[in-house]
Amino acid sequence: MDKEKKSIILQTENKNLNLKKQVSRYHLMISYSLLLIAIGLFSETPANLWEGTLRIFTSPSNLLTDYFAVGNFGSAFVNSGILTLVSVLVVRSHGATVSGPLIAAFFTVSGFSFFGKNLYNSLPIIIGVYCYAKLVHKPYSQYLLVALFGSSISPVISYLTFGTNLPLSIGIPLGYIVGILVGMVLPPLASQFLLFHQGFSLYNVGFTAGIVAMFVTSMYRLFGGEISTISILSTDYHSMIVIFLLVLFSCLFIIGFFLNRKSFEGLKEIFASSGTLVTDFVAIAEIGATMMNMSIVGFMLFGFVKLMGGTFSGPILGGVLTVVGFSAFGNHWKNSLPILIGVVLASKLSPDFSGDTFTVILSAIFGTSLAPISGYYGAFYGILAGFIHLTLVSNITYLHGGLNLYNNGFSCGFVAAFMVPLLDTISQVKRGKTHAGKRKI
Incomplete structure (x- = not known):
């Protein structure tokens, strides 16, 4: 059986889909996002929640950075819920149908928001993909999957901002400029790299992001920088996570x-x-x-x-x-x-x-x-x-x-x-x- 050429740039609009079904799917994803936020809000005092969230946002966030360890239980759940909700609302604002690929994207954003993704370091990627869509005069809805999955490379933004000892006045604009540029190159690369593994690795954008991150890391090292892999983990909330998953x-x-x-x-x-x-x-x-x-x-x-x-x-x-x-x-x-x-x-x-x-x-x-x-x-x-x-x-x-x-x-x-x-x-x-x-x- 010959494998057909496939594209990661998916058309996520379907005008023939029953409107009631479409709305109910959005309601399910929004409810999931709000559940995460509610768990976080009711798990910590406002002061602990704020302090934990601030630590998450200012973390370099490269692998492996467990947000339960950096922040706390509540702030990690709030971070995941907010980022998932923003993702759902962005997709909904562009009239896309909640399909299997988008459900995968929402849950991926939610999952990685417990160890590496946050609102600060994900936005530049989303903006960059949007800029690419405008540049090639295509609907942004065609690139929503790349925008959501592409935030896998978001630690680039956090690391340049908070992990290089640069002043924030330099680190913030540098991180965002690099992040937007990375977001702009992801769509054309993701489409081509799908042919590399012929669709037999589900995390195609993750592979693409790895290639881009490899180039960014190499350039950073070329100019004397060094990125040390880390392992910040917490197992303090095992029982609470077990209950959450079973429910x-x-x-x-x-x-x-x-x-x-x-x-x-x-x-x-x-x-x-x-x-x-x-x-x-x-x-x-x-x-x-x-x-x-x-x-x-x-x-x-x-x-x-x-x-x-x-x-x-x-x-x-x-x-x-x-x-x-x-x-x-x-x-x-x-x-x-x-x-x-x-x-x-x-x-x-x-x-x-x-x-x-x-x-x-x-x-x-x-x-x-x-x-x-x-x-x-x-x-x-x-x-x-x-x-x-x-x-x-x-x-x-x-x-x-x-x-x-x-x-x-x-x-x-x-x-x-x-x-x-x-x-x-x-x-x-x-x-x-x-x-x-x-x-x-």
């Missing part, structure tokens, strides 16, 4: 079940999908079945973290929410589970990961970006993809200095680009042998 996944399933007319219709079609870009589960099976799939994947990842003996922190929470979002846009349990198995298997065979449960869990969760490989070529190759991913992801952070939050997406792009041509060749050889055998008969 969230339960609500997703129950609401999805009722929206799906109290049936499981559509789940079979989702599970049969390979998940290669661009796969919109909302278009395939409607919003109800998609929400149930999101819940199922969420519970699977929750069980995986518990089975591995992990403790929830900002990055792990962010990873789970991101994959739950992508369960509207490519991930389901059948194509994701082999990746988890492959990463764990690699960790068991390497002494380097014997005591590093956090890295293994995070790499496995985000490694499900490679789920289309197992969905398209089979579970065995999905396990192999997960295995290769762990060997690579721990060695590439230096290239971008932690300025690309989607470090695993960067790695997955390389893994897919390496494996897919080889797997296509194997498939062709097998087909050739089959045809030869038939001719002999």
Whole structure:
């Protein structure tokens, strides 16, 4: 089967969609955003909330910066809720339909807002993509996905502002100018880099952002700068995060079940999908079945973290929410589970990961970006993809200095680009042998 050329620049407008359905989808995303904000507001005193939020906004935010550790529980949730709400309102103001890709984008923004994204460092990317749309005379709605996913490179802005010891009078304009320029180059690059891995890594913009961050980091080092990767983590709120996730996944399933007319219709079609870009589960099976799939994947990842003996922190929470979002846009349990198995298997065979449960869990969760490989070529190759991913992801952070939050997406792009041509060749050889055998008969 030949893979068709695909584009990350998606048309998210659909004038034929029932207006009532469209409004209800926006209401669901706005309700999710307000839930996050409410959790944050009721978890801290106003003084603690303000101080925590200020620390989050002024953090360099390069990997790994857990906002639960930098700020506090309440400020991390408020930060996530505000940024998600702003993203939803920006999309709504441009009349875009809430599709599977956009749901993935909203949850990705929400998840990474627990460890790296905030309103200060995300706005320049959104503005930059907007400027690009104006420059090429195209509707901004076509580039909304790039604008939202592209905020993965937002630590560039925070690091230039707060991590270089420059005066704020220089750091703020420098960070914003660089951020806007980065936002302007992301759309054309994302479209081309999709061909690099042929749609077999779900985090395409994350791979693109990794390439851009690599160039920014190299230029910064050329002029004598140095970016040290960091690891600021907090496991103090494990129990509260567990409650939040269990309630969230339960609500997703129950609401999805009722929206799906109290049936499981559509789940079979989702599970049969390979998940290669661009796969919109909302278009395939409607919003109800998609929400149930999101819940199922969420519970699977929750069980995986518990089975591995992990403790929830900002990055792990962010990873789970991101994959739950992508369960509207490519991930389901059948194509994701082999990746988890492959990463764990690699960790068991390497002494380097014997005591590093956090890295293994995070790499496995985000490694499900490679789920289309197992969905398209089979579970065995999905396990192999997960295995290769762990060997690579721990060695590439230096290239971008932690300025690309989607470090695993960067790695997955390389893994897919390496494996897919080889797997296509194997498939062709097998087909050739089959045809030869038939001719002999």
